[in-house]
Amino acid sequence: MLKSKASQTSIEQRNTTRMRVLDHIRSRDSVSRIDIASALQTSPATVTSATADLISAGLIKEVPGDPPLKSSKRGRPRVLLQLDGGSYLVAGLKVARHAMSVILVDFQGTPLASYNHPLADAQMTPEVFVRTIRDALQEASAQIGKTLEDLSGVSIGIAGLVDAENNFVHWSSSLTERNIDFGQILPKEIPCPAFIENDANLVAKAEQHFGYGKGLKNFLVVTIEHGVGLGIVLDGQLYRGERGCGAEFGHAKVQLDGALCQCGQRGCLEAYVGDYALIREMTVVDQNQNPRTVADIYDKARSGDVMAASVLGRAGQMFGLGISNLINLFDPECIILSGGQKGLEHLYSDEVMTRIRSGVVNVDTPLPEIKVHHWGDQMWAKGAAAYAIEQVSILKVKDIPAHAS
Ligand SMILES: [Zn+2]
Structure with missing residues (x-):
């Protein structure tokens, strides 16, 4: 059955609220519901509903806060929220001239494995390019006893003209052909969602999250x-x-x-x-x-x-x-x-x-x-991993069933 325009809008609004709450929790180590409501200038009921959805999707978890002071009227210990680091495994990959650098991180961005996959040729056909990505991801996953199937998402940083929204590469010095629709090719070899992005944009993301751009x-x-x-x-x-x-x-x-x-x-x-x-x-x-x-x-x-x-x-x-x-x-x-x-x-x-x-x-x-x-290239890959976490978050938030809240 087709959803009415009004219900579509309300789903979009709910997802926007969930993402705002998730982004706020990500920007803190841990934070209480009441502090989220105050920071985002929204009602506690809205935050309670959004956090329940995010917990059900495995994106965040509750952790105990400091015990209440004896003088406090509140008897219950504070409950804080933080990202659920163990929930999803994601990969960042940077394509350089002589190697593909891979980093695997948990959902909080903690590095779990890294691997440099040497490249025989600086320029590849799109098919060889995607197969090499698969091989590099497999090697990195094997280091921690995982397989490709355990990955929830991978982001790939490549030099050149990239339409990230559509996984489309107009031109790259790493490819032998122009105008490649990776949205069609990547799923043939990579079982999880894959996001391709201009490598300098990923460095900007890394600087924003972990570097001088913070x-x-x-x-x-x-x-x-x-x-x-x-x-x-x-x-x-x-x-x-x-x-x-x-x-x-x-x-x-x-x-x-x-x-x-x-x-x-x-x-x-x-x-x-x-x-x-x-x-x-x-x-x-x-x-x-x-x-x-x-x-x-x-x-x-x-x-x-x-x-x-x-x-x-x-x-x-x-x-x-x-x-x-x-x-x-x-x-x-x-x-x-x-x-x-x-x-x-x-x-x-x-x-x-x-x-x-x-x-x-x-x-x-x-x-x-x-x-x-x-x-080094591992830091570029770290930027790619940060982008993968963002994109996986968006997909998981969209997947939360409408009746969850
Ligand atoms: Zn030029």
């Missing part, structure tokens, strides 16, 4: 590794754009008809700043130079190699230009430069800061804070 309303995360990514958090929410391609900072043009980018266009920022661009540039200027990593270029520059210093210097200048544009566009509280590679010094030097300052149009207030955060 407590900030408006901040940007610039990721620098093989390419250059951007995560935008505005008013506490991740901004994805209308088609999921709203933060392609790496493909912002910094040079008319400039260097060839891996996206196929010319003059993109990452064609000057990304790992591959620096290594390519070194090889172009001197055939005898054969750096394999950015760390090699650093070592050369440090030992007085003028060419290496000049390649890093140009990258810094282009980067400074890009960052000043971001400040002009967003006026953020903070910009977090996040990367796993050794050394971001050339992107954080005094020369780059001068370049940023000279490109920022508001000269009357100090620059937003610019922080550098080094973290």
